[in-house]
Amino acid sequence: MDTLLVPPAALQRRPGPLWLLAEVTYRCPLHCAFCYNPVDFAQAGPELSTDDWLKVIREARALGAAQFGISGGEPLLRDDIEILVREARQLGFYTNLITSGVGLTEARLAALKDAGLDHIQLSFQDATREANDLITNTRTFDLKRKVAAMTKAAGYPTVINCVLHRTNIDHLDRIIEMAVEIGAEYLELANTQYHGWAFLNREALMPTAAQLAEAEAVTERWKARLGKKMRILFVTPDYQTKKPKKCMNGWGEVFLSVTPDGLALPCHTARMLPGLEFPDVREHGIDWIWHDSPLFNRFRGTAWLPEPCQSCEDKDKDHGGCRCQAFMLTGQADATDPVCPKSPDHGLIDAALADAEKPGTVRPLVFRDPKNSTRLARPF
Amino acid sequence: MSPPRPAINRLFRFQWEPAQQAHVLLYPEGMVKLNQSAGEILKRCDGARTVPQIVADLEAAFNASGLAAEVEAFLKMADAQNWITWNTD
Numbered sequence: 001m002d003t004l005l006v007p008p009a010a011l012q013r014r015p016g017p018l019w020l021l022a023e024v025t026y027r028c029p030l031h032c033a034f035c036y037n038p039v040d041f042a043q044a045g046p047e048l049s050t051d052d053w054l055k056v057i058r059e060a061r062a063l064g065a066a067q068f069g070i071s072g073g074e075p076l077l078r079d080d081i082e083i084l085v086r087e088a089r090q091l092g093f094y095t096n097l098i099t100s101g102v103g104l105t106e107a108r109l110a111a112l113k114d115a116g117l118d119h120i121q122l123s124f125q126d127a128t129r130e131a132n133d134l135i136t137n138t139r140t141f142d143l144k145r146k147v148a149a150m151t152k153a154a155g156y157p158t159v160i161n162c163v164l165h166r167t168n169i170d171h172l173d174r175i176i177e178m179a180v181e182i183g184a185e186y187l188e189l190a191n192t193q194y195h196g197w198a199f200l201n202r203e204a205l206m207p208t209a210a211q212l213a214e215a216e217a218v219t220e221r222w223k224a225r226l227g228k229k230m231r232i233l234f235v236t237p238d239y240q241t242k243k244p245k246k247c248m249n250g251w252g253e254v255f256l257s258v259t260p261d262g263l264a265l266p267c268h269t270a271r272m273l274p275g276l277e278f279p280d281v282r283e284h285g286i287d288w289i290w291h292d293s294p295l296f297n298r299f300r301g302t303a304w305l306p307e308p309c310q311s312c313e314d315k316d317k318d319h320g321g322c323r324c325q326a327f328m329l330t331g332q333a334d335a336t337d338p339v340c341p342k343s344p345d346h347g348l349i350d351a352a353l354a355d356a357e358k359p360g361t362v363r364p365l366v367f368r369d370p371k372n373s374t375r376l377a378r379p380f
Numbered sequence: 381m382s383p384p385r386p387a388i389n390r391l392f393r394f395q396w397e398p399a400q401q402a403h404v405l406l407y408p409e410g411m412v413k414l415n416q417s418a419g420e421i422l423k424r425c426d427g428a429r430t431v432p433q434i435v436a437d438l439e440a441a442f443n444a445s446g447l448a449a450e451v452e453a454f455l456k457m458a459d460a461q462n463w464i465t466w467n468t469d
Contacts (some may be wrong), residue, residue, distance in 0.1 A: 007440050016399065018411060064399025066411050094393055094406035118393060119408045159408055185391070186408070228462065 016063030017256040020093075021268070022053060024081065025260045026328045029102045029136035031367040032125065034163050034205055036195040036269055037073065039380055042373035045261035050080040052282055054087055058306035059141055061091040065256070068093035073260065076103035076259045082115045087120045089116030095120060098161075101147035102140055109154050120151050121188075124162045127174035137367045146193040158184040164215065165192045165358070166363070167204040172215045176222045176232070184230055189219065191237035195269045199328055199380045202361035206356040212240055237342060239349055244321025244337040250325065251299035256290060264289045266296055269324045272379035273333045290371055299323055299334070306334060328380055384466040386434075386455055387427030392463055393423055405463055412463075421454050427467040431455065 009271070026041040038044075048056075057068065071220050073264070075081050076099055085095050085247045097112065126132040126179055129141040148215045152158050158180050164172065172189070175373040179187045191212075194202045207215070226232070231337045238245050244282045248255040263278040264286070265271055271278055276298060279289045296305070309320040320326075321337020328339045328344045338345040366372055389396050393406045395417075400461070403419030405412040414422065423436045435448045458464045 012416075021410075064397070064403065066397060066406060067409060069409070092395060092397075094408075094411075096408060118406075121408065155390075157408075 013104055013291060016252040017060060017065045019069065019253070019256060020057065020060040020065045020071075021069040021071060021076065021257040022056070022075075022084065023071050023073065023257060023268070024048070024053065024075045024078050024084075027077045028073040028100070029077070029138065030074070030140065030369070031101050031204060031369045032163075033137075033197060033365040033367055034135070034165055034192045035197040036193060037270060038196050038269070038370065039200055039368075039376050039378055040373055041073075041241075042370045043377065044259065047260045047378040048229070048258075048262045049283070050083055053080075053084050054300045056281050056286060057084060057088050057093070060256060060300075061088070061093060061182060063287060063290060065098065066092070066094060069096040071098040073256050074100055076108065077100075082108075082111045085112060085117045086115035087287070099123070100140070101144050102138075104147050104150065105109055106150065109150060113154055113156075119159065120156050120157045121161055122148055122151065124160050124175070125179075126162075126168040127171045127178045131168055131171060135165075137369070145182060147162065148184075152183055157186065157223045158182060159188075160184045160185040161190060163190050164207070165198075166211065169207045169211050169215050172218045174326045175291070176212040178239045180226070180230060186231045186233075188233045189215075189332070191240075194239070195328075196272075196380055197366070200366055200376070202352065203355060203361070204365050206352065207237075208337055208356050209240065211354070212237070221338070238322075238325075238339045239353060242341050242346075242349070244318040244340045246318045246380060247322040247324075250301075250319055252296040253300070254320075254341070256286070256378055264293070264295070266299075267324070270295075272324055273327055275333075281349075304334065306336060308334050312342065314342075339361055382466050383430045383466065385430050386425040387467050388422065388425055388460075388463050389462055396410045405406050417450070418454060418458075421451055422458070422463070425455075425458075425464055 003373050023146050026037055026044055027049055070081055075097065089095050096118050097117055123136050124144060132141040133139050144191060148158055150222050159204060162175055177362045192205050198205060218231055223232050251266045255266060255294050258281055259265065260269060262281045263271055266276065266283055277297050280294045302319060305315055305320045309315050321340055323333050326335040326337045327333040336343040338348050362380065391407055395404060397404045400413055403414045420438060435451050438447050439445055459463055
């Protein structure tokens, strides 16, 4: 019978997502100027309910997702994350809480641990009270150290993320020293990616080439000294390295993010892209969203790539770079990421880098808060 | 002091993944997919069994002999990857 002659390959579906990131709220007690959230977050719709999230968690796990991240905004501002963690953990997810630590009390930590939370990633902004409080526009420095001690006492490995930028990168030696003092097992030093608020503040945040070279040298010295005691990951800034990144390991290949108001995205920041319909998790199942939605297929693989990417030998390595970066810089979501020297728009990157070297320039920061969000009313 | 017994590092979680049809190690923001022999060895790294006991156990389970070298080489690699720690209590 003809129906039996369907080639087996056509019956095999692509793998499901490995990662489910639940951005449960855009609310945040910090006001970091380097936040990647959309600038117009204040205009987002109402937050998903607990039941909506439970449905998303179950559907993503059924597709094979194994990593569950809860992020935001500050996820601890929701009072139901213990419920989400419990369900995710019970289904076999490895559960990660990505938090500033603000709002993490002993009671809350005990409840999360009881729910089966596997891992906490704590963000630090700087090594001194003044600098931390400046970039976050809050007074939270002492609290963060307290929270780090608390999670360690609860038996969690201490995993710290620190975003690097022009105003804290010169303190890197002290930042790493502080991570050692609090007994961190893992330190991620992530150079700012210019999305959302970070793009808005790019001039104020971009380090000079000399600052960056010094930071790399400092990191290497500490790495040699610490060995396995504390792992340090230094995430290079793609503006400076001029290497387009295979964003999210490929569009629609491993990563699924859901916004506070229920939009499913192939990366944290894709909701800024124009002309795309973002599927709502209340209206569609995760299976359809992942496999069949136009959004998740729009930039999947490499067939859609423009020149010079299409004939480039690196196209499978980088998939043409970051879609959001291409859009923010060129106005075209399907352009070659301008950080690539082969991009016809690469001059935009050189201009931004040259600008970072200009001494004496006034570089004011716009803080991420609802008032600025409403006033600016733009995606980035 | 009792002989060292390998255990899964607390930074990792070891489990069977139906979607992958494989044992995996899950860790903060990542996953290692294990082949069958790696999965069978790590399944026995419970902090109670010594390496010779793990070898004997595997040889009995798979009706094989002479697995010691393979097990030891894997555990050496697993140690370098930080997947296991050694219980000496």
